[in-house]
Amino acid sequence: MINQCLLIILVVTFLHSIHSQRECPGSKFGTGCRLQCHCKDKASCNEIQGTCPNQCAAGWSGPVCQRQNLGYLSQVEVRHLDDDGAEVVDEDETTCISSPKPNRTGWLKVDLGSSRRIYSMKLIAGDGISIQNWKIHVTDYNHDDLFWGIPCTTLKTESSTADFTCDHPEYGRYVSIFSYGRPVDVCEFQIYACSNYTYGDTNCNGRCSCYDENEICHSLYGTCKSGCAAGLTGPGCKQACVMSYGSNCVHSCGHCYERRACDKVTGACPSSCEPGWNGVKCDEECPTASYGFLCRATCGHCKDDVTCNHVTGTCPNGCNAGWFGRTCEHICNIGSYGEDCKFNCSNCEQGSCNRLSGICTSGCKPGWEGAFCNQACLEGNYGKNCQESCGRCEASPCDRASGMCNEKGCEPGYYGANCLHECPAGLYGSNCGYSCGHCSNGESCDPRTGTCPEDCLPGWTGVLCIEKCPYGTFGAECNMTCGVCMERETCDHKTGLCGKGCAEGFSGDLCQDISASSLKGEVSNYLFSTIGAIIGIGVILFLALLMSCIVIKWRREYAFEDYDHRAKRKLLLNAEAL
Known part of the structure; x- marks a missing residue:
């Protein structure tokens, strides 16, 4: 909307400028109607360009009649000649004048009436007269001395006509021509100057473009003391600003869309701004908490609530807790929390925790406890929030989530997945896999050891009452x-x-x-059996004694025989040694 308004203002201003130029009076033209028409017979010039319908008025020349002949119809003095010398400044090349004494230095002096900047001139001498080595002097003082004045230049041409300039501009009221050792013979001498608000060394084609519209620029170079008008720079303020604007183009264009050049005068961008910039000149960063094209995007959730990058929307220090993404616009996914969502929820029920703090809002998964559900149940506890106690497992601990015992199962006397149930009556041992023995009074045995609480039933014995x-x-x-x-x-x-x-x-x-x-028969039988047993035992003892004696005798004979054998061997060894 702002850019559309700016475009309308520029168009209206341009149309108003054209309309204003067309309203210049007949004798004026140009920007601000500052330039005076100099047309022949006081005709009106073109209100924009300043061109005349016919020729320029007398004393004026150039494409738009803005070069003035300062010497036109001025007073002229010729050495040793009483004539007023009007023939030299009447813009009629057929009327000439000459100093009267041959072989004498001649000079001619033009009085401009006031001190002016002297630079560009035209000299036409008489037919066949060489103007080589003629000297041009300028001064503010009227002297008859031959060497008065400041040298402007010395003519180099051998012809009789020359368009020339001073070696450098000089100020003065009097402009003179010297010809050492010979007379001067001049038909026309024109001294040029540009009209106000124009400049140039020949045709005064330049237009002053000063920051101060009322300043008259340098008549030769177009330079301005106040600087160039907005949108212009360089010598003569002729160069248009490039990616800059204002007086002397000292201001750089803002961030116009697609890096287009701004208005050279105002600095306004022709369309919209690059992302991240705002204002007519696109030199203002997006307001706080906004970014991007036309500053329409809103900053995300930057850490410490700092503003995001006005161009890209990125946060300089990362995201606030609970948010992630390049522009911190995305809320943490389920299961993550903290700055840039870089932390994972621990063991929360349903996997969801507070995206800022990480606290589990729905409690913990079985087997975990604490605000962040990052603490495992202590040994002996299990389940949701570790509120359940483990059963009678053979090996601790039980599974902290389900409470189930490991592969070793339950302690003797207990059964079930969690070993929470004592063996039913009549069973005992590991996983209640054994049946009780024969306990008295129909009582059940100990579910762990299988022992009966009191005695066994008649006919049974042993620790477990299972032995007949x-x-x-x-x-x-x-x-x-x-x-x-x-x-x-x-x-x-x-x-x-x-x-x-x-x-x-x-x-x-x-x-x-x-x-x-039966008793008598038993006694007799018992007696005979006893006597027979005694006799049998005696025979066995006798035979054992006899065998012992035989073994002892054999061992002795063998020992003697072995001794004798060893003695004989010793004697033989001694004899062989001798």
Whole structure:
């Protein structure tokens, strides 16, 4: 919107300038109507260019009639001649004048009426007259002395006509011509100067372009004491500004879009500004907290709330906590937090934490605790916020998330994934894999060790009450002795009953009652058996003693024989030595 308004203002200003120039009075033209027309017969000149419809007025020349002949119809004095010398300054090349004495130095002097800058001139001598070595002098003083005045130049041409300039500009009221040792013969002598607000060394084509519009620039070079007008620079203020503007182009153009040149006078950009710049001249950075093309973009969340780069939008110190990206415009993704979102949420439930602080807002995953959920459960605890206690695992700790025990399973006496349940009645040991023994009163064994709380049921014994009573015993704690059962079988380990009945001579429920006849036969049999056993033992002892004596005798004979053999060998060795 600002650029559109600026364009409208420039167009209106341009049209107004053209309209103003067209309103110059008939005798004026140019910028500000400062230049005077010098047309023949006082005709009006072109209101813009200043060209005349016919010729220039007398005393004026140049493309737009702005070069003045200062000497036109001025007073002229010729040495030794009483004539006023008007023929020399009437712009009529057919009328001439000459100093009267031959072989004498002649001179001619033109009075301009006031001191002027003298530089460009034209001299036409009489036919066949060489003007070589003629000298031109300028002064503000009227002297008759031959050597008065300041030398302007010495003519070099051998012809009778010359357009020339002083070696350097001189100020003076009187301009004279000297011809040493010979007379002067002049038909026309013109001294040129540019009109106000024009300049140039020949045709006064230059236009003053001073910063101060009322200043009259240097008539030769167009230089201005106040400097060049806005948009111009260089000698004569003829060079247009390039990527700069203002008087003498001292100001650089701002950041115009696509690096286009700004207005040479005002510095205004022709269209919009480069990204990051604002204002009519595009020399103002985007306001705080904005950036980019037309400053329409808003800065992101820069660290410490500093403003972003006005061109790119990047933050100089990174992003505030909770934001990331080149321009810090993107909020942290789920699972990250902090400056530039460079930190990961630890073990938050659902993976989400506060994007600024990293605190887990929905609690921790099972097995973790703390505000940031970065602390593992202490040994012996598990679950959400570590509020559950581990079961009876064989090896600690349990899994901190699920509470499950490792491959070693549960302690003896417990079962389940988390080893939280004690073995059911009747079972015990690792993972409750064993059945209890025969405990008294129907009680269950210890779920860990399998031991019964009191005694075993009758007929059972051992630590776990799983062993039957030893052979020949039965009953509580196996303290009862079986009767004599048929075929010498043991009785029932619980009741003491014989499965096949009692042996001959015994009776009763437990086969423990003995008849009288049976008792006598048993005693006789016992006695004969005892005597036979004693005789057998005696025979065995006798035979053992006999064998011992034989072994002892053999060992002695072998020892003597071995000694004798060794003695003989020794004697033979001694004999061989001799």
